[in-house]
Amino acid sequence: MNSAVLINIARFFLLLAAQVLIFNNINFFGYLNPFPYVLFIILYPVNGNKPALLLASFLLGIIMDMFCNSGGVHAAASITLAYLRPTFFRFSFGVSYEYQTVKLNDKLTPERFSFLLISTVTHHFILFILETFRLNFFFNILIQTIFSTIFTIIVSIIIIYLFKPSKR
Amino acid sequence: MQQIFNFVFKNSHKLLFLLLLLISFVLTIQSHSYHKSKVISSANFLSGGVYEKINSISEYFHLESRNNELIVENARLKMLLFNQKDTTKLPDIDTIKGVKKINIIVSKVIHNAYSSPENYLTINSGVTQGVKTDMGVVNDLGIVGIVEKTSANFATVQSVLNLNSQINAKLKKSNHFGTLTWNGKNTGYVQLIDIPRLSAARKGDTIVTGGQSDIFPENIGIGTIYKVYIDNETNYYTLDIRLFNDMTNIGHVYIIKSKDREEILKLENETKKNE
Numbered sequence: 363m364n365s366a367v368l369i370n371i372a373r374f375f376l377l378l379a380a381q382v383l384i385f386n387n388i389n390f391f392g393y394l395n396p397f398p399y400v401l402f403i404i405l406y407p408v409n410g411n412k413p414a415l416l417l418a419s420f421l422l423g424i425i426m427d428m429f430c431n432s433g434g435v436h437a438a439a440s441i442t443l444a445y446l447r448p449t450f451f452r453f454s455f456g457v458s459y460e461y462q463t464v465k466l467n468d469k470l471t472p473e474r475f476s477f478l479l480i481s482t483v484t485h486h487f488i489l490f491i492l493e494t495f496r497l498n499f500f501f502n503i504l505i506q507t508i509f510s511t512i513f514t515i516i517v518s519i520i521i522i523y524l525f526k527p528s529k530r
Numbered sequence: 531m532q533q534i535f536n537f538v539f540k541n542s543h544k545l546l547f548l549l550l551l552l553i554s555f556v557l558t559i560q561s562h563s564y565h566k567s568k569v570i571s572s573a574n575f576l577s578g579g580v581y582e583k584i585n586s587i588s589e590y591f592h593l594e595s596r597n598n599e600l601i602v603e604n605a606r607l608k609m610l611l612f613n614q615k616d617t618t619k620l621p622d623i624d625t626i627k628g629v630k631k632i633n634i635i636v637s638k639v640i641h642n643a644y645s646s647p648e649n650y651l652t653i654n655s656g657v658t659q660g661v662k663t664d665m666g667v668v669n670d671l672g673i674v675g676i677v678e679k680t681s682a683n684f685a686t687v688q689s690v691l692n693l694n695s696q697i698n699a700k701l702k703k704s705n706h707f708g709t710l711t712w713n714g715k716n717t718g719y720v721q722l723i724d725i726p727r728l729s730a731a732r733k734g735d736t737i738v739t740g741g742q743s744d745i746f747p748e749n750i751g752i753g754t755i756y757k758v759y760i761d762n763e764t765n766y767y768t769l770d771i772r773l774f775n776d777m778t779n780i781g782h783v784y785i786i787k788s789k790d791r792e793e794i795l796k797l798e799n800e801t802k803k804n805e
Contacts, residue, residue, distance in 0.1 A: 431650035433561025434554030
């Protein structure tokens with residue numbers, strides 16, 4: 363238990379640092395950035411402390427907002443993802459997900475991929491809606507959500523495979 | 531009473547979520563309104579410090595191009611100086627009025643964003659260096675933006691590539707003025723709206739800042755007209771302007787400190803009070 367807490371704290375800071383230092387500066391095609399910091403919320407232990415996850419997501423989002431000058435956009439998207447996470451688990455892994463030992467940072471199965479996809483899409487859609495905050499840009503929001511999601515998922519899968527716990 | 535406590539304990543998770551969501555929504559809405567008051571910005575010692583550290587490394591990659599820009603600007607200024615009658619004598623300062631009207635603070639962009647519809651830059655000078663909200667920011671090629679929030683050593687700048695940005699601008703050749711906005715699409719182009727159709731705006735004409743604003747002095751370069759078309763709703767011209775600046779690559783900037791501004795603002799406030 364104790365090591366799980368330490369791993370999550372380390373993940374929090376490493377993902378935040380990687381996001382601010384590297385991934386915020388990619389600007390692919392001039393406007394596309396991946397947001398792999400959502401991996402912190404996605405990889406949080408399934409039966410971990412839920413209020414702690416909410417608070418940690420809020421903190422993560424608000425620090426991102428501070429670096430991006432974007433008000434509370436990242437915070438809102440992050441806590442929504444953290445709150446809806448059990449629903450997405452139920453959708454992807456079946457009703458009794460809490461009794462199975464769901465491990466996310468392992469080989470990519472269709473269930474894991476669908477969970478990653480639905481989480482990222484939700485987060486990015488809320489993020490871009492709030493960031494733009496104008497309905498006449500709705501088409502742009504959709505395009506940006508789709509391409510950023512693809513970008514984030516590719517980067518996330520690479521990160522998961524890079525830091526996969528070694529086989530016993 | 532008991533039931534209220536039971537309700538709170540039973541729904542504590544949901545209530546915590548709603549509370550945090552409310553906080554983020556308030557922050558989001560404030561950030562979208564003009565002159566945000568209590569929003570967390572990157573002009574604080576943590577993010578400002580981080581961006582300054584990153585910038586101190588990454589600026590080495592641009593040293594050559596920055597040097598070239600400085601040489602070109604120096605050459606232009608030398609040309610102006612050598613065309614004076616007496617090169618050792620600086621242009622006259624009106625000694626009765628006593629002061630120059632405009633001061634310049636040198637600063638450096640340590641973080642530049644251009645991927646979202648509302649972009650802000652972070653610069654490495656703040657209140658200590660005399661930077662205040664609503665000062666104009668330019669570089670050697672043209673305008674960059676307006677100072678938004680300040681802290682002790684850093685400030686954020688609302689870039690011209692921001693949907694909220696509204697700057698007074700005019701045609702250099704005919705003094706017809708309009709408002710400079712951005713449509714959120716291309717980082718190389720901004721839009722000048724509400725130009726009267728009497729003005730003979732042509733592709734390639736130069737656009738400069740207008741004299742109506744107390745933030746920018748008159749006649750600072752902005753860009754050239756790329757396309758002219760008529761707005762269907764207002765029947766005025768809308769012009770696509772190609773910026774002189776490459777907003778994705780900005781190094782050193784100058785912050786314009788106008789001495790007239792305080793006087794103008796004071797006067798305007800008094801006028802409003804009397805109404």
